[in-house]
Amino acid sequence: MIFDTHAHYTSRRFDSHRDNVLNALPAQGVVGVVECGIDLDTSRAALALSRTRPWIFAAAGIHPESLIDEDASTVRTFGGDWRAEMVQIEPLYEDPRVVAVGECGLDHHWPVPTDAQLALFEAELQTARTHELPILIHDREAHAETYALLKKYRPKGILHAFSGSAEDALWIARQGMFLGFGGALTFKNARRAVEAVRALSLENIVLETDCPYMAPEPLRGRECHSGMIQYTAAKVAEIKSVPVEEVLRVTEQNARALFGGQGI
Numbered sequence: 001m002i003f004d005t006h007a008h009y010t011s012r013r014f015d016s017h018r019d020n021v022l023n024a025l026p027a028q029g030v031v032g033v034v035e036c037g038i039d040l041d042t043s044r045a046a047l048a049l050s051r052t053r054p055w056i057f058a059a060a061g062i063h064p065e066s067l068i069d070e071d072a073s074t075v076r077t078f079g080g081d082w083r084a085e086m087v088q089i090e091p092l093y094e095d096p097r098v099v100a101v102g103e104c105g106l107d108h109h110w111p112v113p114t115d116a117q118l119a120l121f122e123a124e125l126q127t128a129r130t131h132e133l134p135i136l137i138h139d140r141e142a143h144a145e146t147y148a149l150l151k152k153y154r155p156k157g158i159l160h161a162f163s164g165s166a167e168d169a170l171w172i173a174r175q176g177m178f179l180g181f182g183g184a185l186t187f188k189n190a191r192r193a194v195e196a197v198r199a200l201s202l203e204n205i206v207l208e209t210d211c212p213y214m215a216p217e218p219l220r221g222r223e224c225h226s227g228m229i230q231y232t233a234a235k236v237a238e239i240k241s242v243p244v245e246e247v248l249r250v251t252e253q254n255a256r257a258l259f260g261g262q263g264i
């Protein structure tokens with residue numbers, strides 16, 4: 001059964017057909033989805049969406065890109081004052097359907113000011129600790145800084161869309177974190193991700209989409225949804241020479257164990 005640990009169904013890209021996409025998922029084997037907020041507005045929307053179906057759960061947080069995204073409430077409503085936005089997000093963590101802090105992390109691909117994103121990420125690590133919640137981490141071209149903060153805070157959670165080396169993957173697993181793999185694992189140039197999956201035990205891996213983006217091969221470039229995780233799971237099964245059913249069973253168990261304290 002498919003547990004998608006990282007989705008963005010509140011994206012405007014789904015506005016014309018969101019219900020159709022979501023209603024089709026259970027028949028494709030989808031039994032769990034964590035819908036990730038990237039600012040106050042989408043965190044509230046994620047919680048609202050999680051109330052529409054028992055198998056959808058929410059994560060609330062501020063994504064580093066939201067610091068410079070004109071469309072994000074971080075800029076639009078708060079003028080970049082992420083501390084004020086965090087105050088508004090804070091009550092959401094009291095809701096049992098909010099099972100994680102995130103999506104948050106560090107991004108050096110886009111020109112996000114370094115000091116601001118580091119301060120924001122540390123505040124969210126502290127929030128995860130305070131509320132004893134897992135954290136969903138985005139690390140794009142910021143491995144060293146991310147790993148230093150993992151060492152400092154020792155959070156539970158997922159390093160999503162993992163793009164580091166096999167050695168890094170093993171170290172992160174030893175810290176008690178899960179590594180999240182999505183459609184990019186199936187791409188032709190995914191040599192590092194394949195090596196990471198090969199090195200890791202299935203017990204340290206969870207599956208994800210990051211939908212509407214990152215559809216796996218053979219559907220690369222299309223609008224992605226959680227049902228497509230079957231292709232990512234098949235790739236993991238091929239790398240590890242185990243049946244795809246085992247990959248889906250163990251990764252679902254991993255997700256439930258991680259979020260389980262929150263009643264999943």
Ligand SMILES: [Zn+2]
Nearest residue numbers: 006036103210
């Ligand atoms: Zn995401």
